[in-house]
Amino acid sequence: MNKPFTNKILTWYDVNGRKDLPWKINPSPYSIWISEVMLQQTQVVTVIPYFLKFMDRFPSIDVLARSQLDEVLGYWSGLGYYARARNIYRASRILYLDNKSIFPNSYDEIIKLPGIGRSTAGAILALAYKKKFSILDGNVKRVLSRYYRVKGTLEKASIQKKLWDLSDINTPTKSIAKYTQGIMDLGATICSRSKPKCNLCPLSINCLARIYHEQDLLPSKKLRQKKKKKDINLVVIIDNEKSILLEKRQERGIWGGLYSFPEILDGQTCTSWVKEKLGININRIDKLPPIRHSLTHYDLLIKPNKIKLDSRLPETKNDEQLYWHKVPVDNNIGIAKPISSLINNL
Ligand code: SF4
Structure with missing residues (x-):
């Protein structure tokens, strides 16, 4: 163990650590799990309100596992990276069915759960069971690669290994939870x-990045x-009683498992889609301003085509993925952020 490094972090945490974050107050393996997954790819300040609402509605593995995935996604709506919510739900079902809704305390069992990686x-x-395990999340990678001046992109297996080794040697046996929180903070x-x-x-x-003025260069981009x-061309249908037609998207792909306005696929037009699904002819389509939305791998240009129905909505033709919803839509279904904004502006 690099004692000076570790001790400095422990001392710093005593005075400066963020001990009032909601997942640090009365932590349990369950609350730590949920917070750790929410914090993957997402800033603390964004996570806090989501975490509080989620824990209020799903206070235990048991409650979560006996809920519907749609509702879980509803509570995740706006947080992005929805595979995280689907994996949390799947893991809760596994624990409910196979482990009496108890979160396991061994690495081998935890790592088998969907959506949980080594870090x-x-x-x-470390945080829930005070066991000596190291972590390597984005914050820790940054501190270690700067302090030790580790060059090379983080995607390289050799760099990952080097950083894991450094994380291991600095992780103490005692005060493990405090150290882990300290280096993350x-x-x-x-x-x-x-x-x-x-x-x-x-x-x-002793930080090499500071000594060599390379803070901006590390970690290597x-x-x-x-x-x-x-x-993405969407059919935005609203009837005279302010109900809208939403489609539950397939599990795989963009916004998997979330609800959205139906998407018109290649070879279809708005008119042909409405005729096929609702059995009616329409004579007016308003093209709403397009919305740009960026995802990890895509830059989306969302093009909404609004159709206002003057009479009560027709029933959908036995298509189980299409549902009418009254506006405002309640949060027992998951809706991606740009679609929520679109609904709010109708
Ligand atoms: S780069 Fe600066 S802030 Fe980061 S570890 Fe080095 S001295 Fe500390």
């Missing part, structure tokens, strides 16, 4: 992506793959 498993074991609040506050950092004296562009 998340390590965080749960240091990465989030002091050793930030841009403009790290080296003058406030307990590691600054990966070559960004160009995002694909994708147009």
